[in-house]
Amino acid sequence: MKSLILQTATRYLFPLLVLYSVFLLVRGHHEPGGGFIGGLMAAAPIALCALAYDVDVARNLLPLRPIRLLALGLATAAGVSIGALFMGRPLLTGSWVELPMPGGGVLDLGTPLLFDLGIYLVVLGVVTQIIFSLATKSPLHWERDES
Amino acid sequence: MNLVTVLPIVIPLVTAIVSLFAWRSLRVQRWISLAGAAGLLGSAVALLVAVRAGGIQATQIGDWPAPYGITFVADHLTATMVLLAGIIGMAVVPYSCASVDREQEEAAYHPLLHVLLMGVCGAFLTGDLFNLYVWFEVMLISSFVLMGLGGRRPQLEGALKYVALNLIASFIFLVSVGLLYAAVGTLNMADLATRVPDLDRGIATSLAMSFLVAFGVKAAVFPLFFWLPASYHTQPAAVAAIFAGLLTKVGVYAMFRVFTLVFVLRDVGATQTLLLVLSMLTMVTGVLGAVAQNELRRLLSFHIISQIGYMVVALALFTPLSIAAGVFFVAHNTLAKSTLFLVSGVVERRRGTYDLDRLGGTYRESPWLALLFALPALALAGIPPLSGFVAKLEIVQAGLEADAYIAVATALAVSLLTLFSMSKIWNAVFWQPPPASEPPPRRPPAGERWLMECPTAVMAAFTVVVGLAAGPLFGWTQAAADELLGPFGPSGYVERVLGEQR
Incomplete structure (x- = not known):
C-alpha cells in the first residue's frame, strides 16, 4: 500500500524530524532532552520512510548498518566514560571547557555531550534494527546475508 | 578514585x-571473548x-x-562474588566455543x-539501591536474549516464562525502591544504613517484606521459584552453567546486602522468622522436586532451588558464624553447580540426550568424565573432604548455636535426599548399561574435548581445593561476615562510603 500523500508528507517531514532529534540531543546538555529521546526521534523518520516507501529505501538512508551504529555509539559512550580514568578521575567524570563566543557569551562544552551522542547512536541503531527485523521477518539473522 | x-x-x-x-568473524570474536574473560578474572583477583x-x-x-x-x-563479600563471576566466565567462554550451536x-x-x-559484576559492586535495579535489568535483558x-x-517458551516472572519481580523491586525513597529520601545504601533505623517500624517492616519478595523471585526462593525449572533446561549447557552458577546468586547476594546493611534483619519484625520458614520450605520443595525429575538438566535445576534454601537459612539465622557459613556456601555452590551443568553438556554432546532413561554406560566409556561428575555431585551432597562438607558443617554449627533445631534437622535431611538424587543421576547416566535401542555414543573430536573438558576439570578441581583449603578460605568469609555483622555493625562500610566525600 503505497500512498502518495504519505510519501509526499515524508519528504517534508524527514528533514524536520532529523533536525528536531538533533535539537533534542543538544538541548539535553542542560535541559530535559538528551541522547535517548533524541535517538528515538531520529529513528522516527527512518521508520516513516520504511512505511511510506519500503525497508530498503529506509536502510539506505542510514550511513551504517544498525548493528554498526550500535557498536559505534557504545564505543563512543564507553570511551568517554573510560577516558576519565586515564585522566586520573573516577569513571564517568565529565570534563568541561569554556569557549568564549563572539558577542560576549560563553559556551561551556563538556564530555557529557559526547556521551549523549553515543547514547543517541545506540538508540538509533537498536530501534532501526528492531524496525527492520520486524519488517523483514528475520529477527535472528540480523541481515548477515545481505552485507 | x-x-x-x-x-x-x-x-x-x-x-x-x-x-x-x-x-563478521566468529574466530576474532572468540579470541576477544577469551581475552575479556581472562581480563575479568585478573581484575577480580586484583x-x-x-x-x-x-x-x-x-x-x-x-x-x-x-x-x-x-x-x-x-x-570481602563483593570481592568474593566478583571472583566467582570471573572464574565462571573464564570456564564458560572456551566451553561455549565448542558446545554452542554455530548459528x-x-x-x-x-x-x-x-x-x-x-x-552481574555491577550488581555486586554497586552501593546504590536504584543502581542495583539497573544492573538487574542489564542482567535480565542480556539473559533473556541469550536464552x-x-x-x-x-527455548522461546522457557525464555518467555523467565522474563515474564522476572519482570514482575523487577516491578516489585522498583516500586519498593520508590517507596523507600519516599520514606527516607536517599537510595545510597550506606546513607540508608544510617537513616532506616529512625524509620517507623511498621513501614520499615513492610518495605523489608516487599524487598524480600523482589529478591526472592530472583533468588528462586519458595514459593517464588517456578520460573527456574521452567526455563533453565531449555538452554545450551554453557548458558545454563552461567545462569545456574551466577544469576540466582545475585538475588541471594542482594538479600545478604540489603538485610544486613539497609534493613538489619533482626530489627524488621517478623521478616527474620518468615525468611527462616521460607528457607526451610525452599530446601525441601527443591529437593523433592528434583527427586521426581527424569531429565538431567531439570533435575539439576531443582537442586539449585534446594541449595538456595541453605544460603537463605544462613542469612535468616543472622549470627556472624552463619553469615560466614552462608558466604562460604554461596562460593562452594556456585562452583559445584556450574560444574554439574558443564558435565551435563559434555554428556549430551556424546549421547545426544539429557533424558535419564536413554542415558547410561558413560562410566565404562569415559571414567574421567564420571570423576568430573562425582566430585561436584558429592560436594553438593556434603561428603568430606569436598567443599560442600565444610559449608554445610558450618551452617549446622551456626544453627545449633542459635538453637534453630528444626532448621538444622531440615538441612541434614535435605542433604540425604540430595545424596539420593545425585546417586540417581550416577546410576542412570554413568553406571547402568545404556538401553539397547540407543545409538552408540558419538566420539567428539579432540579439539572439542579439550575446550569442553579442561574448563570442566578445572572447575571440578575447585570443589576439592575449596574443601581442602577450607581453613584459610573460611577465615576470609569470616572477614566478610565481620564487615556485614561484626561488632561495629556496618559502620566500616558506611564510613568508607560517606567518608569519601571529604
Missing part, C-alpha cells in the same frame, strides 16, 4: 563492544587482593559526592555473554 572497583565492569563492557566490531590488603574499597562514580552520586563499593554463537553470543557478566538465541520453540 579507585581503579580496581570499576575494572570488573569496564573490562566486560569493552570486550562486548570490541567483539561487536568484530561482527580487587580481592586490594580488599584483603586495604579493607573496603570505594569509588564515587562521576566524582559526585556520596549520598548524591552512585558509589561503587567492594568489601547461536554467531548471533551476538559473545557480546551478550560479556554484557551479562558486566551486569532466546536460536529461536527454537521450547
Whole structure:
C-alpha cells in the first residue's frame, strides 16, 4: 500500500524530524532532552520512510548498518566514560571547557555531550534494527546475508 | 578514585563492544571473548587482593559526592562474588566455543555473554539501591536474549516464562525502591544504613517484606521459584552453567546486602522468622522436586532451588558464624553447580540426550568424565573432604548455636535426599548399561574435548581445593561476615562510603 500523500508528507517531514532529534540531543546538555529521546526521534523518520516507501529505501538512508551504529555509539559512550580514568578521575567524570563566543557569551562544552551522542547512536541503531527485523521477518539473522 | 572497583565492569563492557566490531568473524570474536574473560578474572583477583590488603574499597562514580552520586563499593563479600563471576566466565567462554550451536554463537553470543557478566559484576559492586535495579535489568535483558538465541520453540517458551516472572519481580523491586525513597529520601545504601533505623517500624517492616519478595523471585526462593525449572533446561549447557552458577546468586547476594546493611534483619519484625520458614520450605520443595525429575538438566535445576534454601537459612539465622557459613556456601555452590551443568553438556554432546532413561554406560566409556561428575555431585551432597562438607558443617554449627533445631534437622535431611538424587543421576547416566535401542555414543573430536573438558576439570578441581583449603578460605568469609555483622555493625562500610566525600 503505497500512498502518495504519505510519501509526499515524508519528504517534508524527514528533514524536520532529523533536525528536531538533533535539537533534542543538544538541548539535553542542560535541559530535559538528551541522547535517548533524541535517538528515538531520529529513528522516527527512518521508520516513516520504511512505511511510506519500503525497508530498503529506509536502510539506505542510514550511513551504517544498525548493528554498526550500535557498536559505534557504545564505543563512543564507553570511551568517554573510560577516558576519565586515564585522566586520573573516577569513571564517568565529565570534563568541561569554556569557549568564549563572539558577542560576549560563553559556551561551556563538556564530555557529557559526547556521551549523549553515543547514547543517541545506540538508540538509533537498536530501534532501526528492531524496525527492520520486524519488517523483514528475520529477527535472528540480523541481515548477515545481505552485507 | 579507585581503579580496581570499576575494572570488573569496564573490562566486560569493552570486550562486548570490541567483539561487536568484530561482527563478521566468529574466530576474532572468540579470541576477544577469551581475552575479556581472562581480563575479568585478573581484575577480580586484583580487587580481592586490594580488599584483603586495604579493607573496603570505594569509588564515587562521576566524582559526585556520596549520598548524591552512585558509589561503587567492594568489601570481602563483593570481592568474593566478583571472583566467582570471573572464574565462571573464564570456564564458560572456551566451553561455549565448542558446545554452542554455530548459528547461536554467531548471533551476538559473545557480546551478550560479556554484557551479562558486566551486569552481574555491577550488581555486586554497586552501593546504590536504584543502581542495583539497573544492573538487574542489564542482567535480565542480556539473559533473556541469550536464552532466546536460536529461536527454537521450547527455548522461546522457557525464555518467555523467565522474563515474564522476572519482570514482575523487577516491578516489585522498583516500586519498593520508590517507596523507600519516599520514606527516607536517599537510595545510597550506606546513607540508608544510617537513616532506616529512625524509620517507623511498621513501614520499615513492610518495605523489608516487599524487598524480600523482589529478591526472592530472583533468588528462586519458595514459593517464588517456578520460573527456574521452567526455563533453565531449555538452554545450551554453557548458558545454563552461567545462569545456574551466577544469576540466582545475585538475588541471594542482594538479600545478604540489603538485610544486613539497609534493613538489619533482626530489627524488621517478623521478616527474620518468615525468611527462616521460607528457607526451610525452599530446601525441601527443591529437593523433592528434583527427586521426581527424569531429565538431567531439570533435575539439576531443582537442586539449585534446594541449595538456595541453605544460603537463605544462613542469612535468616543472622549470627556472624552463619553469615560466614552462608558466604562460604554461596562460593562452594556456585562452583559445584556450574560444574554439574558443564558435565551435563559434555554428556549430551556424546549421547545426544539429557533424558535419564536413554542415558547410561558413560562410566565404562569415559571414567574421567564420571570423576568430573562425582566430585561436584558429592560436594553438593556434603561428603568430606569436598567443599560442600565444610559449608554445610558450618551452617549446622551456626544453627545449633542459635538453637534453630528444626532448621538444622531440615538441612541434614535435605542433604540425604540430595545424596539420593545425585546417586540417581550416577546410576542412570554413568553406571547402568545404556538401553539397547540407543545409538552408540558419538566420539567428539579432540579439539572439542579439550575446550569442553579442561574448563570442566578445572572447575571440578575447585570443589576439592575449596574443601581442602577450607581453613584459610573460611577465615576470609569470616572477614566478610565481620564487615556485614561484626561488632561495629556496618559502620566500616558506611564510613568508607560517606567518608569519601571529604
